[in-house]
Amino acid sequence: MTSQTLTARRLRLHFVAVAAGVALVLTGCNTGSDPGATDTSSASTTQVPSPSATPTPTATPAYVPASASGRAQNVPVPVLPEVAKTETKEGAIAFARYWYQVLSYSYESGELSLLEGMAPPTCGACQKSAEGIRAWHSEGRWLIGGQISTPAIDTTFSKDEAGKYKVSVQVHQIPLSYVRADGTIAHADPQAADQGNLLIISYGTNSWRLDEVGSIVG
Numbered sequence: 618m619t620s621q622t623l624t625a626r627r628l629r630l631h632f633v634a635v636a637a638g639v640a641l642v643l644t645g646c647n648t649g650s651d652p653g654a655t656d657t658s659s660a661s662t663t664q665v666p667s668p669s670a671t672p673t674p675t676a677t678p679a680y681v682p683a684s685a686s687g688r689a690q691n692v693p694v695p696v697l698p699e700v701a702k703t704e705t706k707e708g709a710i711a712f713a714r715y716w717y718q719v720l721s722y723s724y725e726s727g728e729l730s731l732l733e734g735m736a737p738p739t740c741g742a743c744q745k746s747a748e749g750i751r752a753w754h755s756e757g758r759w760l761i762g763g764q765i766s767t768p769a770i771d772t773t774f775s776k777d778e779a780g781k782y783k784v785s786v787q788v789h790q791i792p793l794s795y796v797r798a799d800g801t802i803a804h805a806d807p808q809a810a811d812q813g814n815l816l817i818i819s820y821g822t823n824s825w826r827l828d829e830v831g832s833i834v835g
Contacts, residue, residue: 677691678690678691679691680692680693682725682761683725683759683760683761683762683796684761685761685796685800685802686800687759688727688754688759688760689725689726689759692722692725692726692728693722694722694731695715695718695719695722695731697712697715698711698715701714701715701825702823702824702825704820704825705774706772706774708825709772709774709782709784709818709825710770710771710772710784712818712825713767713770713772713784713786713816713818714767714770716735716816716827717765717766717767717786717788718765719731719732719735720732720746720765721763721764721765721766721790723746723747723750724750724760724762724763724764724765724793725760725763725764727750727751727753727754727759727760729747729750729751732746732747732750733747735827736827737826737827737828739828739829740827740828740829740830741829742829742830742831743827743830753795756798757797757798758795758796758797758798759796760793760794760795760796761793761794761796762791762792762793762794763790763791763792763793764790764791765788765789765790765791766788766789766790767786767787767788767789768787768789768811769786769787770784770785770786770787771784771785772784772785779819780819781817781818781819781828782817782818782819782820783815783816783817784815784816784818785813785814785815785816785833786813786814786815786816787811787812787813788811788812788813788814789811790809791808792805792806792807792808792809793805793806794806812832812833813832813833814830814831814832814833815830815831815832815833816829816830817829817830817831
């Protein structure tokens with residue numbers, strides 16, 4: 618995700634086990650010569666225990682990236698790591714990385730619940746991104762590309778007077794292509810250089826909160 622994207626630029630088993638029981642019948646005959654004796658037959662049945670069925674785990678649906686043929690399918694949902702819940706330098710960095718994973722997920726999938734749950738109304742850049750993603754994933758349209766990675770993240774892990782932390786992030790985003798409902802490309806962005814972003818975050822109630830996202834100029 619570029620800073621321009623954040624501000625005003627164009628968005629960029631089924632296993633079926635059948636347990637079979639095998640019955641083995643053994644029959645014995647009494648053929649004694651005594652004419653007064655009555656023939657008797659005895660039968661005993663031994664039941665072979667059925668093998669217990671071991672269910673096969675349900676396969677995870679395959680991830681299919683977006684293309685000119687259709688929108689992305691089964692995009693993996695980011696998971697917040699445990700360390701990202703701690704008020705430590707490692708926790709702040711992990712939270713920042715998770716934030717961009719969520720943003721990347723939203724670009725691909727069009728799902729905004731995670732992003733909107735993390736982005737407060739005070740984060741103008743966040744709201745701009747959400748609006749653009751929503752627009753290009755509506756009325757049958759979709760986005761190709763847009764995946765975000767964060768090659769470098771760092772923080773001095775020192776609070777400012779307001780009790781907030783600053784985390785600097787190098788952001789790389791794959792170019793976006795904007796696809797109309799009929800499958801034609803409306804526009805394709807060129808590859809932009811990596812950008813420097815500054816996340817303002819704060820900690821409370823055993824979790825981090827994003828307050829604002831800005832750009833690092835220089």
